[in-house]
Amino acid sequence: xxxxxxxxxxxxxxxxxxxxxxxxxxxxxxxxxxxxxxxxxxxxxxxxxxxxxxxxxxxxxxxxxxxxxxxxxxxxxxxxxxxxxxxxxxxxxxxxxxxxxxxxxxxxxxxxxxxxxxxxxxxxxxxxxxxxxxxxxxxxxxxxxxxxxxxxxxxxxxxxxxxxxxxxxxxxxxxxxxxxxxxxxxxxxxxxxxxxxxxxxxxxxxxxxxxxx
Amino acid sequence: xxxxxxxxxxxxxxxxxxxxxxxxxxxxxxxxxxxxxxxxxxxxxxxxxxxxxxxxxxxxxxxxxxxxxxxxxxxxxxxxxxxxxxxxxxxxxxxxxxxxxxxxxxxxxxxxxxxxxxxxxxxxxxxxxxxxxxxxxxxxxxxxxxxxxxxxxxxxxxxxxxxxxxxxxxxxxxxxxxxxxxxxxxxxxxxxxxxxxxxxxxxxxxxxxxxxxxxxxxxxxxxxxxxxxxxxxxxxxxxxxxxxxxxxxxxxxxxx
Numbered sequence: 456x457x458x459x460x461x462x463x464x465x466x467x468x469x470x471x472x473x474x475x476x477x478x479x480x481x482x483x484x485x486x487x488x489x490x491x492x493x494x495x496x497x498x499x500x501x502x503x504x505x506x507x508x509x510x511x512x513x514x515x516x517x518x519x520x521x522x523x524x525x526x527x528x529x530x531x532x533x534x535x536x537x538x539x540x541x542x543x544x545x546x547x548x549x550x551x552x553x554x555x556x557x558x559x560x561x562x563x564x565x566x567x568x569x570x571x572x573x574x575x576x577x578x579x580x581x582x583x584x585x586x587x588x589x590x591x592x593x594x595x596x597x598x599x600x601x602x603x604x605x606x607x608x609x610x611x612x613x614x615x616x617x618x619x620x621x622x623x624x625x626x627x628x629x630x631x632x633x634x635x636x637x638x639x640x641x642x643x644x645x646x647x648x649x650x651x652x653x654x655x656x657x658x659x660x661x662x663x664x665x666x667x668x
Numbered sequence: 669x670x671x672x673x674x675x676x677x678x679x680x681x682x683x684x685x686x687x688x689x690x691x692x693x694x695x696x697x698x699x700x701x702x703x704x705x706x707x708x709x710x711x712x713x714x715x716x717x718x719x720x721x722x723x724x725x726x727x728x729x730x731x732x733x734x735x736x737x738x739x740x741x742x743x744x745x746x747x748x749x750x751x752x753x754x755x756x757x758x759x760x761x762x763x764x765x766x767x768x769x770x771x772x773x774x775x776x777x778x779x780x781x782x783x784x785x786x787x788x789x790x791x792x793x794x795x796x797x798x799x800x801x802x803x804x805x806x807x808x809x810x811x812x813x814x815x816x817x818x819x820x821x822x823x824x825x826x827x828x829x830x831x832x833x834x835x836x837x838x839x840x841x842x843x844x845x846x847x848x849x850x851x852x853x854x855x856x857x858x859x860x861x862x863x864x865x866x867x868x869x870x871x872x873x874x875x876x877x878x879x880x881x882x883x884x885x886x887x888x889x890x891x892x893x894x895x896x897x898x899x900x901x902x903x904x905x906x907x908x909x910x911x912x913x914x915x916x917x918x919x920x921x922x923x924x
Contacts, residue, residue, distance in 0.1 A: 568728050569769035573783035573835060574759025583786055587773045 459626045460639060466622035467643050473539045473611050473618060474604040480544025481604070482597055485551025490581055492552070493559060510549035516610050518542045523614045539611035539618075547600060547607075554596040558589030591662055595655045602651050605644070619643065674737035679704045679839060679870055680725060680761075686733035687720055693732070694720050696894045702839065707871045709881035709902075712891035712917065718874045721891070722841050725872065726761045727754055739838075759787050762832030762840035766848050768824040770816040776803060776827045777812040780834040788835070795834075802830040806860055822853030826860055839870035846877060878918060882906050890914045 488507065491499045510518070519542035526533060533541075562585045570580035612621035623640050627633045674681045681701035687694050695717045702708050710718045723729040727736075727743075727750060736743040736750075743757055744750035750757070770779050780799035784790045803809045806826040816824055825845055832840050845861070846854045858880050865871060865884045875881055881888055882902055889899040890913075898905070898914040909915045 565765065565767065565769050566771065569763075569765060569771070571728060571754075572726055572758055572761070572763035573831075574755045574757075574787040575783070576755050579755075579786060583782060584771055588771075 456635075459630065459632070459636065462622050462626060463619055463636070463639055463643065466617060466619035467647075469536065469616065470605065470608045470611075470618040470620075471647075473536060473543065473608040473616065474601060476536075476540035477542075477544035477547060477604050477608070478597075478601045480540060481547035481551045481600065484545060484548035486555055486586070488548060488552035489555035489559065490578075490586075492556065493581060493585075494577055507549045507552065510546050513546075515543055515546045515607055516613060518546050519610055519614060535611060535614040535616035536618075538614055539608065539616050543604060543607055543610070547604060551597065551600060554593045554600075555586075555589060558592040559585055561592055562588045595658045595662065598651055598655045598658070602648050602655075605648065674740045674742075675701055677703050678737065679706075679739060680872075681737040682721075682725060682731075683735045683737075684733065685721065685724055685731055687717075687724060687729060688732045694894050695724070697734075698891075698894075698896055700725070700889070700896075702870060702872055704838075705868050705870055706886050707865050707884050708873070708887045708889060709885035710872065710874045710889045710891060711876070711878065711881060712897070715893075716891040717894040718891050719843055722843050722872065722874050725841060726758050726763055728763075755787065759783070759835055760838050762835060762837035764825070764828050764832055764840060764842045764845050766844040768816070768821075768828045768848070770824055770828055770831070772816050775813045775815055776808065776819070779816070779827060780831050783831070783835045799830075799834055802833050803827070805833075806830045820853060821849045822856045825849065825853075825857045829857075829860060829864070833864075839872065840864070842871065842873040842875070844874050844876065846875070888918075890917055892917070 488503055491503050519539060522542045523533070523535060523538040526538075559581075566584055566588070567580050570584040575583060608618060609620040611618050612624065615621065619640055623636050626636045630636070678701040683699055685695055685698045685700065698717070698721055700721060710721065712718050720729055724731045724734075725736075730749075731744075731746045733746050735745045738757065738760070741752075743752055770776075771782065774782065777796060777799050780802060781792070781795040784795040784798070785792060800809060800812060803812050806829060808823060808826055808830070811819060811823065811827070816827070819827065829840075829845075842861070846857050849857060854877070858877060861871070861873070861880070862884055871884075873881070873885070885902045887899060888902050888905045890897045890905070890909075892913065897917075898909060898911050900909070905914065906918055909918060
């Protein structure tokens with residue numbers, strides 16, 4: 456029993472690693488996509504639009520297979536954890552980009568004009584004027600997306616990453632204690648997710664009062 | 669006037685400026701110029717195109733037709749477009765907005781240093797030293813680390829003027845700088861603008877403050893329905909305007 460719990464905890468650490476890594480990939484790539492879309496350069500726009508549609512319509516697991524086995528087929532071996540980080544991060548970025556874009560829209564156009572009138576470029580206005588004002592609005596949805604990634608991180612089991620569900624499945628077949636293992640996994644998830652969800656709620660409340668001040 | 673060159677002595681000049689939004693033309697061939705050190709007030713009823721004219725001068729609004737000259741050099745010709753980098757051009761021209769448009773995520777001091785640091789690439793300490801000096805100049809040194817939301821309207825506009833000054837511009841455009849202020853705060857802003865005028869700053873001011881225009885302006889431009897009705901020295905415009913319409917606008921005051 457205690458060996459099983461220890462094993463599941465180690466798996467939980469791997470899950471956290473995958474989710475955090477994917478979250479960083481998603482937050483950075485999502486911002487890049489949103490900025491590119493905002494700058495509206497024609498060739499980039501088409502690339503960006505097709506990428507977004509693809510990422511949104513294809514299941515994460517398929518993207519994970521593509522990265523893990525697809526790259527393997529052309530001779531690039533990456534380990535299953537890294538593959539999961541990249542695949543889940545890239546897939547999530549299509550959604551993160553929308554959070555940023557919605558955030559950009561909260562900044563009045565006149566703020567950009569004030570930046571332009573100082574001589575800032577379009578990129579400069581975005582990075583110095585628009586994005587910083589957007590941060591408070593995107594942090595709550597970004598935290599929510601981390602909670603989501605904690606769950607989708609279990610997909611990494613499909614490529615053999617030793618995360619929590621992978622170890623859980625092993626434990627189940629080893630001990631036959633399916634209900635016990637599932638209960639432990641649920642418990643671990645609830646313990647990690649609850650404070651995060653709570654934090655999002657608090658932040659959103661603060662944000663509302665800040666926006667109205 | 670020769671085609672293709674600026675009038676001698678003008679700092680900024682727009683010739684035959686037309687602007688259409690969709691199908692409606694809001695500026696019908698305006699000629700505008702300002703000389704170095706000159707104070708020009710643009711007055712006129714709402715919808716007369718004064719703000720659009722001002723925003724065409726620093727190309728926040730893309731003109732539909734016309735030629736723009738700056739220090740004798742052609743900045744652009746429309747239809748066609750600008751022939752110089754907008755960033756460099758705009759950095760020479762300050763702008764003060766009706767609703768201040770301070771950056772809310774930055775302190776007063778950081779509002780002042782943003783342009784110098786990231787457009788003029790000045791070092792942080794030099795930019796901050798001059799920003800502090802400018803805040804002192806506008807009487808707000810004590811608010812250097814305050815965020816805009818904690819400032820009054822008049823204080824915000826004074827910071828906004830200091831922000832424009834921080835770029836060491838050749839001229840400053842003012843777009844109804846006191847229209848959004850409560851009446852008790854109008855004077856502190858006009859007072860600061862008077863001081864700038866006395867220091868020799870070149871200023872183009874869209875305003876409804878006729879008393880201020882009369883005191884400070886070297887030249888008054890009266891606009892109506894997208895065209896210049898009349899322009900001339902402040903003293904003659906108020907006492908001996910040629911057109912009845914000008915006399916009406918300048919006597920009655922200008923409704924927004």
